[in-house]
Ligand code: FA5
């Protein structure tokens with residue numbers, strides 16, 4: 384009994400993560416569903432699709448340093464300020480990111496480690512890690528996913544740039560001999576400008592090297608098919624910490640799929656890392672997105688499955704096609720309620736659903752919003768799809784789980800069910 388009281392006190396004021404206790408405050412929004420994921424380290428398991436993919440990419444960039452065991456707990460300064468995110472960037476808000484308290488959060492991207500890695504003197508490196516975002520729920524979004532950051536810096540002098548141009552010429556030639564169709568954008572443009580700190584010619588050379596390096600990687604991962612050329616598309620993008628910036632999409636199963644963000648690293652990042660007189664590029668790959676294509680994995684929740692019917696299918700170093708072992712029927716439940724006076728953010732709703740029902744939730748959709756013409760009260764209706772990946776879910780079981788969601792909704796947000 385005493386032990387229990389003690390535990391209660393700790394739980395109210397503190398939060399225990401990876402064997403350490405942290406004080407809670409008004410920003411604390413990390414859920415137990417998320418806490419349970421912190422130590423899974425799927426990307427370190429040699430025969431897990433994410434581990435296999437990490438190793439394949441590391442082997443491709445064999446001259447780079449490789450990091451894959453860095454704690455997900457970072458300061459907001461590391462995740463945002465070091466990368467020149469503006470003070471009012473929406474990613475900083477508690478509706479978008481997980482906070483342990485105001486001074487500590489779960490990284491939302493692997494770019495959070497750019498400054499410290501460059502500061503260690505690493506000039507060409509890959510860093511793979513779990514990242515955390517509060518987001519919608521569907522087959523390709525999950526609040527925890529994995530990214531791989533890749534970066535390379537070069538001397539910002541005429542000789543180093545000449546060397547890089549020679550490397551580029553070699554890569555251009557190599558890519559010409561392969562079965563890949565690349566839709567490109569200009570390296571620099573009015574809407575995707577060179578940084579004022581950079582010589583435009585240097586920036587062009589670095590951006591060209593970024594594109595060639597990634598096109599070769601994509602070819603190594605997705606290519607190897609003689610019947611059909613691989614189609615890759617470069618698109619202008621915006622990130623607070625690169626300029627120019629690009630996204631890359633790969634054409635797969637009749638659809639364009641965004642797999643990475645990239646660009647020429649902001650000079651202020653390199654100055655913070657104490658590596659002036661350098662210029663370089665960085666990219667951030669979404670590993671699940673790529674693994675879903677390569678292994679034919681239809682649902683992002685499967686990566687977290689501990690079912691041997693999933694795990695036993697994969698072998699270290701090999702890309703093999705996933706064979707679905709079950710597709711149990713979905714079970715839809717609608718939930719209509721009047722919003723509390725100060726509203727309810729969709730991410731708060733989704734997180735509560737995920738925390739209460741776990742991975743049984745396949746997706747959550749807002750299907751109706753309504754404002755009462757007389758009282759001005761607002762109501763919403765969400766449709767939740769419950770479906771287990773590992774066994775069949777009876778309607779009674781789904782009802783019981785759904786009842787848990789409803790009571791938590793009332794308790795946590797004070798809403799009135801319609
Ligand atoms: C970033 O996170 C940047 N840090 C990438 C970057 C690095 C840009 C270095 C420039 C230089 P973005 O939010 O677009 O960017 O995410 C990068 C990739 O992660 C996406 O292309 C996608 O493949 C993957 N991704 C993003 N959100 C999710 C999600 N909710 N679930 C699964 N994969 C995701």
Ligand code: MG
Nearest residue numbers: 630641643644
């Ligand atoms: Mg993006």
